[in-house]
Structures are given as structure tokens and as C-alpha cells.
């Protein structure tokens with residue numbers, strides 16, 4: 001029984017419904033050790049027959065039997081294995097992979113065997129030595145002559161130790177010297193016991209073989225035996241094949257990435273800028289939120305909240321609106337705004353409230369030192385709600401003392417701290433029990449200076465000192481606001497809600513805005529703004545996605561032949577998809593790393609630059625932000641490469657090999 005048998009092979013091409021028969025029933029048998037040349041007119045069907053023998057063409061009629069086993073052309077996986085183990089291809093136009101060295105080209109075929117890395121390297125070197133290219137191992141195909149390229153291709157075809165070597169016009173692009181050298185190599189391969197089938201137009205090339213077949217009109221019309229077939233050595237050690245290793249697919253993707261340096265550098269730069277901007281905006285959002293919280297914490301203690309008596313009947317008014325109404329009512333109907341003991345006790349009994357501190361706030365206070373008058377300001381009693389950090393010089397106001405605003409103190413004299421201990425006069429407006437205005441004109445020792453920052457100027461006395469002045473002038477001494485202490489920071493919001501719900505005579509009793517709520521609103525707005533900015537920055541990621549799509553498409557078209565060669569060597573369609581997906585993934589990963597690095601440097605630079613101004617790290621990139629950016633970058637690369645990689649994987653091998 002022959003090693004390779006073709007029985008009644010028929011093949012037609014169709015143009016619409018019109019049939020163009022190419023092979024009209026071919027019966028042939030081949031043995032190992034034969035060197036068979038196929039001659040024939042152009043368009044006679046030689047290449048078509050080769051593709052069928054080589055397991056590239058699946059649409060034909062008839063039977064191909066190899067070593068007694070029928071080859072099932074419907075099973076793609078089996079054909080992949082068949083090409084990997086049994087067939088070696090040599091093409092007229094060499095079809096070497098241009099971004100791999102000669103050694104790597106041969107190794108690519110060996111990467112589909114179970115040999116170890118060292119064994120693969122040794123075998124690739126030995127094969128290139130055998131074809132006379134030991135000095136050119138690390139050169140690229142573009143650095144070789146045509147004859148040398150074809151010898152690399154022969155070494156690659158031999159790498160997996162196939163039984164059948166198919167060469168379609170292997171000398172078509174070579175001069176006579178190189179032709180002889182290549183034919184000698186092919187003859188040597190046949191002598192080693194392989195079946196060599198060569199398609200040629202040249203009678204002299206055909207004469208090299210052991211048998212000549214002539215094709216015309218899709219049939220073998222002549223067959224001539226020139227010599228005996230070569231003896232097949234027995235028990236030759238065979239290589240075991242395996243699918244292309246995934247590490248090799250990564251290596252190839254990386255090699256191609258390096259080969260197209262400039263193009264990929266630009267894409268990576270574009271994507272990295274996108275990643276950088278997204279991270280920086282998210283980090284800026286964190287920083288601004290942190291900054292606001294920090295600023296507010298520096299001014300007020302979140303565990304103390306201001307509460308005033310409610311004066312409006314409008315139940316739908318927000319707590320802030322009701323507080324505003326009370327502030328206005330102080331000037332027109334003062335007695336409606338004061339809180340007596342019973343009211344303060346009521347507050348104290350609210351679940352979550354740990355203590356209640358009564359206090360007073362009066363507007364239209366004017367301070368006078370020498371002839372330096374202040375603007376009309378508010379004077380208020382010290383509340384535990386205030387942060388001690390607001391006192392910039394001196395100490396808290398004790399009995400008979402007052403804390404004055406630092407900016408005003410500076411206006412009085414430049415060495416303003418020398419004012420501590422000096423007496424200052426001031427007046428403010430209060431009310432008597434009949435709601436008539438009473439001017440409190442008094443004086444106090446300056447205890448120190450405050451800086452209210454964003455919340456404005458702060459003039460502060462202790463409540464009992466203020467009450468004394470009020471009493472002396474027959475003004476109402478009841479509190480007009482209270483600070484409630486809520487020790488459990490998490491309970492602040494809920495406790496304030498309870499206070500706002502308390503009612504008497506059908507209207508709410510109190511009004512109080514939780515600073516925590518305001519803060520969380522501000523923080524929500526800041527987060528939103530930073531997400532919007534990050535999303536805008538994300539547009540550049542979209543652009544990079546488009547760039548990846550375009551380059552992967554371009555890459556697929558440029559590398560169509562490479563795809564064909566890899567398939568002919570036995571790579572599976574999913575290996576081809578992996579090749580392009582991996583390259584896009586590498587771009588995504590490198591972009592993320594570069595983007596994160598620039599963002600990290602940017603964060604340091606921006607924080608250093610702004611630290612003098614705000615004493616706060618305004619960009620605070622979190623680990624979560626970084627992970628988010630990496631995931632987005634990789635996802636975009638994956639999604640962008642999805643369609644082009646699939647297209648590459650689905651390419652028909654014969655068409656791919658015929659690509660220009």
C-alpha cells in the first residue's frame with residue numbers, strides 16, 4: 001500500500017452558478033523516498049492539487065489516504081494536526097515571517113512540537129547549518145538573498161520532521177546556481193526517506209526527481225519514472241506535535257510590537273495620555289473632597305451641630321430655609337427666636353444627643369479700637385462646635401474677654417499680637433422682652449485673634465459674659481441658638497433629622513442643618529464633577545480604541561500571508577486570533593503602565609507646586625483609581641481588537657497565502 005493515495009479527486013470552482021472544473025478525477029499514489037515533479041500547463045490545476053494534498057483545501061470530492069488512514073477534510077482540528085505533523089511547505093515566494101530572525105522563523109515551526117526550549121534551539125540551529133546558513137542565524141529574512149531565503153524556508157519546512165514535503169515552484173524566483181542548490185537540498189530530503197512533491201514549469205527541474213507527472217485539463221496525462229525511489233531508513237525517531245504554545249504566541253505578538261516600534265509607540269502614547277488624564281481627574285476629585293473635609297473639620301467639629309428655634313409655619317421649607325427664616329426673624333420678632341430651658345431640655349432628650357450648649361449670636365456688632373472701626377460683624381458666644389484651630393493667637397475668651405478677628409486686628413496695628421490684654425470697645429444690637437432693640441455698648445479685654453477662614457470673621461465671647469452685658473441693659477438673656485453634641489459621628493445625620501421633626505403647636509420646633517449633610521452634598525458634587533472630567537478624559541481612550549482597531553485591521557491586512565503561513569505550518573485559527581488579541585492586549589497593558597507612571601509623576605509635581613498655596617495634597621490617586629484605569633485600558637484594547645482578530649482567524653488559508 002502506498003504512503004499517500006489520491007482516489008478520484010475532483011474539484012470545480014464556481015462563478016455564480018457556472019461551474020469551472022479544475023480537477024477531473026485524479027488517481028495517484030506516492031511513496032516515501034520519492035521525489036515527484038508535477039509539470040503542466042499554467043492553470044492546469046497543479047497548485048489546486050497541492051492544496052488538497054497539503055490539507056489546505058477542504059472543498060473537493062474524492063479520497064485522500066495517508067498511511068492507510070482516510071483524511072477527513074471536514075474536521076478542521078484533524079487537518080491542523082495533519083499539517084503540523086505530516087506536511088512541510090515550501091513556497092515560491094519563501095513566505096518567511098519578516099519580524100523574526102531566521103532562527104526564530106525555524107523555531108516557530110518547532111514551537112508546535114513537544115521539544116524543550118533548548119532542544120528547539122539546537123534543532124533550529126542544526127537545520128540552518130544543514131542548509132548552509134549557520135552564519136546567518138540572527139539575521140532577518142530581509143538581509144538574505146533569494147536563494148538563502150528559500151533555504152531558511154526549507155529548514156523551517158523540515159523542522160517538524162514531516163513525512164511529505166510540498167514545494168510549489170520552489171525555484172521559480174531563483175537563479176540557476178541557487179536553483180541547483182535548492183534542488184540538491186530537496187533531493188537530500190527525499191534521500192532521507194521523505195516524500196517530496198515539487199510543482200514546476202521547468203523540465204530541467206523536473207528531471208531532478210525520481211518521477212515526473214504531467215497534468216493537462218485537470219487530469220494526469222503522462223507519468224514517467226526516472227529513477228528508483230530512495231530507500232527509507234527504518235525507525236527514525238519522530239517528533240511529537242502539539243498546538244502552538246501560548247507563550248510563543250505572546251513572544252510573536254511582542255516581537256511584532258517591537259518591529260513596528262514607531263507606530264506602536266504613538267498608539268501607546270495616545271492611550272497612555274488617556275489613562276493618565278482619567279487617573280489624574282479621579283485623583284483630583286479625591287483630593288478636592290479631602291481638602292473640603294479637611295477645611296471644614298479645621299473650622300467646626302462635626303460632632304457639634306447648630307440648632308435654632310423654628311419660626312416659620314411652612315412645613316415644606318428645608319432645614320436651611322428655616323434657619324434662614326429664624327436669622328431674619330431675629331431682627332423683627334426676636335422673642336420668637338429665643339430658646340428657654342424647657343426647649344433646651346427637649347433637645348437634650350432627643351435620641352442621639354449627648355449634650356446641649358446654649359449660646360447667642362448678634363449681628364451689627366461694631367468694634368472700635370483707637371479710631372479703627374470694624375465693619376458691622378456678628379458677635380457670638382463660644383461654642384464647642386468651633387475648632388480650637390480657629391484661634392490663631394492668644395487663648396479662648398474667659399470672663400470679661402473677647403476674641404477678635406485677626407484681619408481686623410492687623411488693620412489696627414501690624415504687630416497685632418501686642419493687642420492681647422488690651423481693652424477694646426464694641427456695641428451690638430439685642431432686644432428687650434417687648435422686642436424693642438437695645439444697643440449693648442460694652443468693652444472687653446482682647447483674649448486673642450481668630451481666623452474664621454471661609455466662614456467669615458469671628459468675634460467671640462463666652463456666653464455668660466455676653467449674658468451679663470445683656471442683663472445690664474435689660475435685654476433678653478435667653479439663648480438664640482444651641483449647639484448639640486452628638487458623639488457618634490455616624491449618628492449625626494439621623495439625630496439632626498429627629499431634631500428637625502420635633503413639633504409643637506402644629507409646627508416644627510427647631511431647625512438645624514447637619515454640616516455632615518452639607519459636606520456630603522458638596523462631596524457628591526465634587527465626585528460628580530471629577531467623574532464628568534474623567535469621562536471627558538475618557539474620550540481620549542475612545543480615540544485610542546479607534547487607533548487600536550485601525551492598526552489591528554492594518555496589521556491583519558499587512559500580515560495576511562503570515563497568517564496563511566502559520567496556518568500551513570499547523571497553527572489553529574484560535575492561535576491566529578490570539579496573535580492579534582495579544583498584541584492589542586500588550587498595547588493596553590503597556591499604555592496603562594506608562595499612563596500610571598506619568599500620572600504618578602504628575603501627582604507629585606502638582607502636589608509639590610500647589611503645596612505652598614493650600615498646604616494640602618490636592619491630587620490623591622487611590623489604588624482603586626489605578627485598578628479602574630488598568631481594567632479600562634485592557635478592556636478597551638480587548639474590545640477594539642475583537643473584530644479584526646476574528647477576521648484574521650477566519651481567513652481562508654489558501655486566499656491568505658495568495659495575498660499580495
Ligand SMILES: Nc1ncnc2c1ncn2[C@@H]1O[C@H](COP(=O)(O)OP(=O)(O)OP(=O)(O)O)[C@@H](O)[C@H]1O
Nearest residue numbers: 013014020022040041042043044045046047048049
Ligand atoms: N479561488 C479560485 N476561484 C476561482 N478559480 C480559481 C481559484 N483558484 C484557482 N482557480 C482556477 O483554477 C485553475 C487552476 O488553478 P491552479 O492555480 O491550480 O493552476 P496551476 O496549474 O497551479 O497554474 P500555474 O502553473 O499558473 O500556477 C485556474 O484556471 C484558476 O484560474
